[in-house]
Amino acid sequence: MIKKIRASNLEKIIFTFIVILAIFFFGSFFLIKDKCLFIKSYDPQKINFDNPRNIAILNVTCGNVIIELYPEISPEAVKRFKELVRSKAYDDIAFHRVIKDTLVQAGDLEFGKKENIDYGKIGTGKSGLGTINSEVDSPFNFDKGSVGFARTQKYNTEDSQFFIILRDEPLYETEYTPIGKVIYGLETLGTIKYLDKSQYVLRPDFINSLRMLVN
């Protein structure tokens, strides 16, 4: 006759603990790995904008980043940006320079394209449209979410690369040409891949698409 053995209270506690631990382990394995889990995705079609013609939608892995452009502040830069957006030039372009909690930079059309990315030259590529003049004279607060055109050490070398800042950068005023500001979805950019030891990212994240709300 087989004698039924009942688990002691201690054994029950240990068993319960192991089960809970397993749930957390497997749960975190799937949940934490999903970097987009707690990121709110914005649908621009459900938002009313004062000036929809100046709204650009940057789509990345975790959702949409909605940017309002400021042609009245930087007419030439916004014109160039819109031109590149309308030609879909920014699609599949790398966020090649990312500094955690500070900025993301993309827009190297020559060496940052997904299918032929060149890590040796990324950040130095051109659009083929030529450079434009810096527009840095108008007052502009480079606070969190501001979008600007990147340039070389010299002024008047803006082309296609742009950056979005993830913290206030007051020293950028009169240094960089502002294009606009992120009005929804800035937190999405916090999920863009970065490296701890370098501003330049190996195997970077890419822009899925960048479109004007109204073409």
Add this chain to the structure above:
Amino acid sequence: MSLIRLIILSLFIFTQTQADTIYNLIKIPNLEIYDIKTSNKLRYLYAKQPFTLGVEKNINCYNSKKKILDQKYKIIKKNLNRYSQEFLKKINLKYIVLCEDLSISNINTAGIPDHVMKTLILDIKFNEDYFERVIHHEVFHIINDSFKQLFDEDVWSKFNVKEFEYAECSTCTDKLGLSTYIRTKGFFSEYSQSTASEDMAEVFSHLMIGVNLNNLDPILKRKIQFIKSNLLKIDQNFIL
């Protein structure tokens, strides 16, 4: 390895590199913003720690006590406020770095101008007696570097008497005195006689602090006219 050493090592390994916006902009480490809300858009930065610069790491400067920094900042700002935003933009000057005991190759210097990086490093403890004049002197080097074609050294040298020759460089001579001559003979100070560009900077700085222009010799009068006319070519609204 002791536990403490292991913890310290792990801090270095796991601490992320922080973005240093100022370094990215002007390539000088260890700086913080002192004041950027200025009427002429000059940005004042200060050394929070000593820094070393240059390919050969031969430029050094040290952080100051806040009290000294606050005192000197008032003087520096008062003097630099005389330059308009438009003028500063033309000469390519935007960042003023405040630190002390500035030196190049162990030779103390009042300032290091770099018009390419739009930066002027100022030693806030350099020569108390001529501190204000020295600020303008260093600003002139920025002007000169940005407009080399206007401030032609050959043209300038011809103002001097034939027998006179400048030294090869400002540190190649022992003519370092900054006192203003009571009786001028073509130069405002002993340091004026070191090089043509230092001579121009001395003339400019003396004009900026409002030196008495009476009883100057004809050579110095011609030099003053040269500086004034060229400044007006840069900015018609420039007021000496």
